[in-house]
Amino acid sequence: MVSINPLDVLFWTFRRNEQDVVNLYTTLSPVMQLATGGSMLNFGYWSSKHTDPISAQNNLCMIFANLAELSSGKDAVDVGSGLSSPSKLWRDTFPNLNLYCVNINFKQLSFSGLQRNIEFVNSTSTKLPFVDNSVDRVLALESAQHFKPLSDFIFESKRILTKNGLLVFAIPITTINSSISKLGLLKFTWSSEHYSINYLKNLLSSSGFTVCDEKLIGTNVYDPLADYYTNNRIRLKKLILKHYPRYVETILYKSLQKMKKASKEKIIDYALIKCRL
Numbered sequence: 001m002v003s004i005n006p007l008d009v010l011f012w013t014f015r016r017n018e019q020d021v022v023n024l025y026t027t028l029s030p031v032m033q034l035a036t037g038g039s040m041l042n043f044g045y046w047s048s049k050h051t052d053p054i055s056a057q058n059n060l061c062m063i064f065a066n067l068a069e070l071s072s073g074k075d076a077v078d079v080g081s082g083l084s085s086p087s088k089l090w091r092d093t094f095p096n097l098n099l100y101c102v103n104i105n106f107k108q109l110s111f112s113g114l115q116r117n118i119e120f121v122n123s124t125s126t127k128l129p130f131v132d133n134s135v136d137r138v139l140a141l142e143s144a145q146h147f148k149p150l151s152d153f154i155f156e157s158k159r160i161l162t163k164n165g166l167l168v169f170a171i172p173i174t175t176i177n178s179s180i181s182k183l184g185l186l187k188f189t190w191s192s193e194h195y196s197i198n199y200l201k202n203l204l205s206s207s208g209f210t211v212c213d214e215k216l217i218g219t220n221v222y223d224p225l226a227d228y229y230t231n232n233r234i235r236l237k238k239l240i241l242k243h244y245p246r247y248v249e250t251i252l253y254k255s256l257q258k259m260k261k262a263s264k265e266k267i268i269d270y271a272l273i274k275c276r277l
Contacts, residue, residue, distance in 0.1 A: 029083070029108070031252060034239045035229065041082040042142040042170070043270070045217060046224035053228065060170065060221075061086045062093070064141055067213060067274050068168040070094050075135040077160070079125050079153070080143025083108050084118065091117045100135070102128065126152035130160040138167045145171050145193050154207045161277055167209060169273040173197050175266055197271055209275035218269035226260035229253065 032041055036053035044056025045063055070076065070090055074097065078087045081101035091099055095117070102121045103109050109120045123129050125140075125147040138157040140147075147153040157167045174194045201211050229236060233253060240249045262268045 031240060031244060031248065034243065035236050035252075039083045039085045042086070043172075043221045043225050045220050046228075047220065051224075051228075053225075056224070058089060061089050061141065064139070064168065064170050064272065065090055065093065067215075067272055068137055068139055068166055070097055070137065073097050073137045073166075076100070076137035076139055077102055077128065077130065077135050078139045078141070079128070079157075080140060080146060081109075082143070084115070084120070086141055087118055088115065091115070100130070126156060128156040128160055132159055133162050135160050136162050136165045138165070140168070141170045142172070144169050145195065148193065150193070150195070151203060151207070154203060154209070158208055158277065163277060165277055167204075167275050167277075169200070169271065171195070171200070171271050171273070173200070173269050173271045175269055197269070200271070200273065204273075204275050209277060211273060211275045213272075213274040215272040216269045217272060218263045221270040222259045222263035222268070226256040229256050 029041055033039060036057065038054040038057065040054065040057035040061070042057050042060055044050070044053060045060035046056040047059065050056040050059040064086075065071075068076070071094055073094070076090070076097055077100045078084075078090075079102045081087055081103045084101045084103075087099045087101050090097060097117065099118045100121055101109065101118060102123050102125065104122065104124050106122045109122055121129060125143075126149065138161060140153075144150060144153065154167070161167065174196050197214070197216070201214075204211055230253075237249050237253075240252070259268070
């Protein structure tokens with residue numbers, strides 16, 4: 001049984017500094033693995049052909065890859081790479097692509113072991129250890145909401161990208177309708193910064209990037225994810241309770257329900273953004 005001090009989780013959620021994010025993911029990422037049966041940590045892009053977590057998560061990775069034009073990429077930096085499963089999928093799909101998985105969480109990096117065409121870099125997102133103009137893709141798949149300050153990450157991406165290089169995000173966002181009262185439980189369980197699409201676009205533009213593509217896909221992310229958990233809760237709850245206290249599963253379930261409600265009310269969304277220097 002994983003021992004979790006609720007006060008620690010509360011501090012991690014409110015402070016949200018780099019070490020807090022590391023602690024949060026080290027402690028709670030296995031919940032996602034238990035619920036999905038895999039090692040992806042994203043919410044997935046669900047469709048009539050992708051109705052289980054692993055399929056939906058792989059689908060989001062490939063939609064993201066196509067947006068990032070990885071088929072023509074040479075050197076890509078996957079920042080906030082989690083357990084590196086997306087990079088492994090991209091490596092297998094695009095054999096000419098060299099990937100660099102950057103993660104401040106060393107335990108997550110060490111999970112993968114040695115990999116062909118993938119190098120693992122234990123570093124912060126705001127000081128990327130690459131020389132100027134050295135890569136043609138910087139990728140942030142459901143990770144940039146944790147980068148603080150985000151402007152430093154964008155500046156570093158600009159520095160290391162070659163001319164016409166691409167910076168691509170998949171990121172949960174809030175809308176103009178969001179507020180603390182409307183977010184409710186998500187204010188405490190959505191342990192990241194809450195950026196709006198306009199804030200992101202203005203920040204990118206002021207940093208020298210041109211947004212060349214954007215998509216809002218929240219209805220294919222939050223709603224079906226919550227429905228999947230609800231429909232399979234009895235089985236998933238048994239798996240989670242073998243390793244975690246009961247309150248962890250209860251909060252997870254209530255958070256997913258609130259996430260679906262907030263999505264339907266257009267309080268939150270999920271953005272895919274591609275920008276070019």
